[in-house]
Amino acid sequence: MIRYPDRALKTIGVTAPSSGVPKELHHVLETAISQLEKQGYAVKSSPNSWTQLEAKSSPAAVRAKELVNIWRDSRVDAIIPPWGGELLFELMEHLDFQKLTPKWLLGYSDISLLSLAITLNTGIATAHGTNIVDLRGTETDPTTARWADVLALTKGAVIKQVSSERYQKTWDHDKPTPQVFHLTEPTIWKTVSGHAERLEGRLLGGCIDVIRHLIGTPYGGIEAFRKKFIPGEPVIWFLENCDMNTTDLKRSLLQMKYAGWFDNCSGIVFGRSEANDPVQGYTAEMVYQELAEQLKIPVIYDADIGHQPPQVILINGVNATFHVEDGKGRIFQELR
Known part of the structure; x- marks a missing residue:
């Protein structure tokens, strides 16, 4: 529990x-x-x-x-x-x-x-x-x-959050605003399928650049966590990329897959990223498509998570539901 x-x-x-x-x-x-x-x-x-x-x-x-x-x-x-x-x-x-x-x-x-x-x-x-x-x-x-x-x-408790109206594409510290962020770009949550998606499960995640280093260490025991705290329940992974190009992102996701982190996974939500630089035409969207096909799960991307604010507040361990339709996202988190 x-x-x-x-x-x-x-x-x-x-x-x-x-x-x-x-x-x-x-x-x-x-x-x-x-x-x-x-x-x-x-x-x-x-x-x-x-x-x-x-x-x-x-x-x-x-x-x-x-x-x-x-x-x-x-x-x-x-x-x-x-x-x-x-x-x-x-x-x-x-x-x-x-x-x-x-x-x-x-x-x-x-x-x-x-x-x-x-x-x-x-x-x-x-x-x-x-x-x-x-x-x-x-x-x-x-x-x-x-x-x-x-x-x-x-x-x-139960809390509902919705996707932002606009997001910040780049940091501009030389031009301060009352809200700190420069929210100039329309927010559009996307799905690999191109259709509305609904995900439900226990939330786990973070910045993939760093959480991947827990794999294989005594501190990243995902299997033991599942058995002790959420037995039999599916997981929604939320991930964001800070610095990696697309091939590094793919390698990191494969490492998570091979380590069993995507076992009993009901879906993955990726945040927006200034990184994700294509390598020889290999784009982040291709990575997401391959992952969805290999794991046979829905994948959401360009969500309000990570280094292009604003961010929804997500809770590791919580029971959550994501709804994405027509570029808008809704998140329900229930603390049980």
């Missing part, structure tokens, strides 16, 4: 299990914290939220210790790291997962490796979506704003 947090959202903890915020960008995190405080939240940050050296906020053992300390702090109701990074994978050997009790963790990119590992090893639900620095705007778009609703959920 999946374990869900059961507490009101009053205090947010900030710690940097991957990259922290260097001194020249402290104002970005300070503004985000200020905006959250204006909304009535208390915010507690760990020291490594404010440091960055050699591609990480601090040494792996320190990052693990600060994460566990803030996780076990009874005053903290949810944890939102500043952003992702590169070397979160170093934490795995330093974490005692059994010290973690149900508490929301929200993030994406490199943070999704930690989120998935926690859910697989403990059955604790974790959330995939916005990081804290992207909450620094004086306004929040309707899609991103659902982060607060999700982190206020407890067992038995």
